[in-house]
Amino acid sequence: MNFPLLAAPAPLLLPDGGAAAGAWTLDESSVHINHGSFGAVPRVTQELQNALRAEMDAAPVAWFPALPSLVREARTRIAAFLDVDVDRTALVPNASAGASVVYSSLPVTRGLEIVVTDHGYGAVTMGAERLARRWGGTVRTAHIPLGATASEAHDAIVVEFSDRTALVVIDQITSPTARVLPVGSISAEAKRRGIPVLVDAAHVPGLYASPMDGIDCDFWVGNLHKFACAPRGTAALVARGDLADELYPLVDSWGAPYPYPDRFDTQGTLDQTSYLATPRSLDFIEETWGWDAARRYLSELADYAEHRIADAFGAVTGDDHLVDVGMPVNALRLVRLPAGIATTHPSADALRDRVVSELGVEGAFTSFDGIGYFRLSTHVYNTPTDFDIFAERCVPALLEWAREATSAP
Known part of the structure; x- marks a missing residue:
């Protein structure tokens, strides 16, 4: 199922015009879209x-x-x-x-x-x-x-x-x-x-x-x-x-x-x-962007990311992968995974580890009432491209892993 994609917010920059991620020491060979689990500490x-x-x-x-x-x-x-x-x-x-x-x-x-x-x-x-x-x-x-x-x-x-x-x-x-x-x-x-x-x-x-x-x-x-x-x-x-x-x-x-x-x-x-x-x-954070501006960016980026990823899943499954959580959070969102994966807490953690090791993406996966979800989180060093990469690299793999899980005897 395809939805109108929200406009991607302009990435935040450092005062010298460089990418915000330059103020962190995160491994550039990985995509970090799970700030909500363990955080990330600025270099300074x-x-x-x-x-x-x-x-x-x-x-x-x-x-x-x-x-x-x-x-x-x-x-x-x-x-x-x-x-x-x-x-x-x-x-x-x-x-x-x-x-x-x-x-x-x-x-x-x-x-x-x-x-x-x-x-x-x-x-x-x-x-x-x-x-x-x-x-x-x-x-x-x-x-x-x-x-x-x-x-x-x-x-x-x-x-x-x-x-x-x-x-x-x-x-x-x-x-x-x-x-x-x-x-x-x-x-x-x-x-x-x-x-x-x-x-x-x-x-x-x-x-x-x-x-x-x-x-x-x-x-x-x-x-x-x-x-x-x-x-x-x-x-x-x-x-x-x-x-x-x-x-x-x-x-x-x-x-x-x-x-x-x-x-x-x-x-x-x-x-x-x-x-x-x-x-x-x-x-x-206050001196570089201001906390109010940072919070607005986190929310706008999360809006884009959840729709971008849900649309990528829905384009294949024909289902709506957006999740109504009743009282949403500005920087944390859920996207429903295809059936058969992350249906328990241990299997959600195992999926997180597999995505890190095989796909080079640090994300979070959760389970509630037997249904698996991708829990995305945003921070100032994230950009729309991070979530585009998840949609292009991880969504096809997750769909294939779900097919394998549901077809296994």
Whole structure:
């Protein structure tokens, strides 16, 4: 099925007129259209982090006593970028670590119930399940149709609340299905009932200017090393209300007597140069293009890419491969794959690895309700040509692999 192809946006350029990708160190022999999984760090930030590591290794006795104050400075800059209160913000290695902090610190009782959704990130959901097992409790999973509206998604989650609900875990942007969930309205209803809420915002920092606007949740954790382009191992944990004082780092260190979030600044001999270098990435995007302009480009490029790739599949299958996700994301989109491939999480990961090794394209493949999807993501270094290459090189191979899978005995 052919659709009118959206106009391709003009690629972003560096101040010297060069391609934006020149500011990164990504392998030029591969096509990188999966920023949403592991991110990519600008060259200038890598250089700063390497210099900080060299300083740490040259004089560790001088470095580590001074480190907590440096971490405080970095999280002050990060909190300003996120438009949140620095005194409510701690730094943790990633969103999963932030969730683990909540799971290990939250006061709970035996027989508790935890509400999650079927769009949740696997590792975070597993942590909720482990917490429930430790306390003889249960996990209730809200099932949300992929195309559910904000109201429908809200109702599907809230109906799972009960008098035994001790925690609600919801994604602001879902990892496997690349959609937004109405965390603001869900948090408001949970607050009315006295139920704590943990918002997994792993993909959110960088994609929205004030990502916590309208969200009155107890805990919010977002990765800076995805769309904000920080060094890997950098995330912000924002905690509000009395429960914030219950939170402790996963590593007990000399900062334990300090109040939240100061106790998170002291973590012994961990390499926290990723935290210290993060403001350089935030400044680089702002100084080069401006975050607002970057976000517009990410969205326009994603519009083009999803239609370009869906049209390439549809031209052969005659089907509509566009996906209605109910509440779409500006830089993350799904395109439905032909039947027979990526029907489970393990097979989706295997397909990702095969596409990397055989076709030279770093992409993401996901599965939801037994259907496989290509999850594309965009960033400033991407161009329409990257997705044209996927349509021309990968779509024919994926169609052939799907035929082989469905014809196998």
